[in-house]
Amino acid sequence: MSAVAAQAIPQTRRWWTTRRRGHAIALLFVIPALVNFAVFRYLPILAAIRSSLWQYSLLGGYGQFIGLQAYIRMLQDPIFWKSLQVTVAYVVTKVPAQIALSMGLALFLARENRFAAVVRSAIFAPVVSSIVVVSVIWGLMYHVQLGLINSIITSVGLPRIAFISNPDLALAAIVIMMVWKEIGFSMIILMAGLKGIPDMFYEAARIDGASGWQQFLGITLPLLRRVLMFVVVTQTIFSFQVFVPVYTMTHGGPLDATKVIVYYIYQNGFLFQDMGYAAAMSTLTLAILLVVSAVQMRLLRSEVEY
Known part of the structure; x- marks a missing residue:
């Protein structure tokens, strides 16, 4: 029995090499990111795919299965x-x-x-x-009557431009x-x-x-x-x-x-x-x-x- 145990110890040491130890340590650092992706990325994607096959609303929940x-x-x-x-x-x-x-x-x-x-x-x-703040500020700058950009445009004699109310x-x-x-x-x-x-x-x-x-x-x-x-x-x-x-x-x-x-x-x-x-x-x-x-x-x- 002692001879068998003596042979098992070197085999275990050979399996647990420095390279594999490094891979294990790296995996420990990666696990939090993997959990984050699984919980907040992949599971919601699967849930969205499932929801697309049902009549579903936030208030009423899942209704009838509608397939495609x-x-x-x-x-x-x-x-x-x-x-x-x-x-x-x-x-x-x-x-x-x-x-x-x-x-x-x-x-x-x-x-x-x-x-x-x-x-x-x-x-x-x-x-x-x-x-959000940037969008609000730029919305004010684009304002037809009070916006900074139109104030500059009119100061050089050009007509006002309706930036965000013009479909073009x-x-x-x-x-x-x-x-x-x-x-x-x-x-x-x-x-x-x-x-x-x-x-x-x-x-x-x-x-x-x-x-x-x-x-x-x-x-x-x-x-x-x-x-x-x-x-x-x-x-x-x-x-x-x-x-x-x-x-x-x-x-x-x-x-x-x-x-x-x-x-x-x-x-x-x-x-x-x-x-x-x-x-x-x-x-x-x-x-x-x-x-x-x-x-x-x-x-x-x-x-x-x-």
Whole structure:
């Protein structure tokens, strides 16, 4: 028996190696995040999918099982398609504009000096500001009669502009506000990526006579593809989920010009008490985001190592 025990101890020690001990310690640190995702992300998603198959409201609870009727109704709902169209227009307007401006700011402010640090802090300040407060302030600035922007416009002799009460301008007004609000986040991420590119590549390019534009296209962009992928994917997801500015400034108007998909989901779930239909739209929106994100990651992935 003692010989068997003596052989078992080394086997146990060989199984519990330093590498496995490190994996176990890492898992202990990851468990809280996994629990958070399971409780506050994955379980609500499964609950939403289940709710989409039933007649369900917050006040009445679960009613009759309806299967895929909510999805069929959604495909025949013109307001749903209108809200999806508005959301896509918002995303394809805001995301490219924000990334282009943040790239320019990152390139300009990447240098280390006191002026650049102050400007970086000023640009990043809106990111940590309350979106509700920002939306209210910008709504006041956009006011036709009393707004700051129209006061500046009329001071130079131009007519007043109805930004958020004009169906042709309301969505653009929200895009401008959200680009101002979130450009600091993209700028900081891109600046971190720029600082990770070794200077020797630029020095070699300058020796070969490459211009600044050629260095940007041949060095900066290829080596920033992974960072750009992160920025593009996250900003696309955030933009698809826009809600507070619409709720605070326009309530989906005028003439549904700013009724994005999340606001329409909110209306059905909380105002019309049709949570099952809202859950069906949420499920389809999640599927659209997964597909769009997969395509973006496929197109922007990079094999470049440095």
